[in-house]
Amino acid sequence: MTPVEKQIAPPGGWQAYGTPRIEPFDTRRLSLPMRLAHRIAGRFAKRRVGMPRVPDVFLVLMRNRRLFQPWLRFAGRLIVVIGQKEGLAPADELHRDRVISAGTWQRLAGHYDASQLIEVGMLVGHYEMLAGVLNSVGLALEPDIAERLARTPIHG
16 A cells, blocks of 8 residues: 555545446536536536546436536535544544544534534534545545645644
């Protein structure tokens, strides 16, 4: 395992499926409205987070059009409230124990109101759900995203 993989791997390591079970959409095969949405998302990704393109996660999830738009609205409403002070302790605790510890909750409550505290749990639950789907369909982590994650201290 490379140093990058060690930094970003979940506890227990990655599942290896070889060939993805579900491939990302080929952008040339998207409908006109979806191509337009993809193009707008690409500009947003570049301007807001410095990514050169839209991650494959969106192209996989677009395969279920009935769920893609509602998921996008839901995910877009979640603010990223977990800051550097808290690290990923809430996410690690919810993943491992299915509850945020009293100490972590107290630290979070010092920074966030009740609405935002609920959102922390919803955000972590959303990430858990998305990780389960992406691992199950066998989507490989894109190299540029792996490198970005490796530069971010995670898991404690």
